Amino acid sequence: MNFSERRGFLKDIISFSGFTFLGCKLKQENNSPVCMADASKVVICRDKRLRDSSGNLTVDGCDKLMKKALSSYFDPKGYKEGLRAFIQPHTRVSIKLNCLAGKGLSTEIPLVNSLTKILLDMGVAERNIIIWDRLNDDLERAGYTINTGNGIRCFGNDIAGYSEEFHFFGQAGSLLSRIVTDFSDVIINMPVLKDHGIVGLSAGMKNMFGAIHNPNKYHLDAGNPFVADVYAIPQIRNKTKLTICDATRIQYEAGPPYHPKFCEDYNSIIVSEDPVALDYESLKIIERKRKEHSLRSLIDVGRYPAYIFTAADSDHKLGYASDDKIEIKEVEV
Secondary structure, eight states: OOHHHHHHHHHHHHHHTTOOOOOSOOOOOOOOOSOOSSSEEEEEEEOTTOBOTTSOBOHHHHHHHHHHHHHHHSTTTOHHHHHTTTOOTTOOEEEEOOOTTOTTSSOOHHHHHHHHHHHHHTTOOGGGEEEEESOHHHHHHTTOOOBOSSSSEEEEHHHHOEEEEEEEETTEEEEEEHHHHTSOSEEEEOOEEEEETTTEEESTGGGGGGGBSOGGGGOGGGGTTHHHHHHHSHHHHHHEEEEEEEEEEEEOSSOSSOOGGGEEEEEEEEEESOHHHHHHHHHHHHHHHHHHTTOOOTTTTTOOOTHHHHHTSTTTOOOOOSGGGEEEEEEEO
């Protein structure tokens, strides 16, 4: 896509979404606590029969897993009523993936399709759903097809572009993807659970490094406080309503690239509205797997993700990172 085509696409997508972008100044929202309740819920849903005889995820299995996980999380309301708290037919929903590792360790297509089917069944129009990640190339290497036309759209920040204004929180200052600032009312975060060779853990909060133009500068000190600061930028924290972490295959060492030697089919998804609680429980899974495979803990190798606890502090108020504040619910399909 050349410059003139990209400019035309952006003009179409903005007007198509029902508003006109009239300049670079963006309204800054207040940073209200992500968690308003006394405790947060995290659901880990597993299906041991999720794969076929060749080891591939099945469409039916993913559909059942997604519905079971969301139903369990929003119990007793049911998943549709639970999602309607922040998604209506007119809502522009974007789904943030993690496709950096390519096929093998990226957000799985059947899982994403399961979620989009639920959204469509709730009355969300195809044109109001965007599947995205940082780069088109990442999406394509993971098996996704770029679409900037009709239907459910799928593209990276290299198509959407970045805000003209910097957004700040704490020590983070970044241009944000226009998918965040201009094209989304609600973001559903769909990361992959894996080890990260610098910041220790890549799960919910770290996935939002794909929403900024300068993620490389925020990996110092195992990402602390930078992962928390980036997620606390108002446009990200206030629009990201739900995290559905793909733990169908997890990697407990040598991430973020895909290394099959350190992978395990975990056949699960992890759901929470609290990104901190989700990362806190995800860290336990990674550390447990490292111990099972005789690997040293993340704290011993010098890359413990302390940013999780920073995100829970009184300055960030992104969620909870303590056992007494998290209701963990494990369910089987």
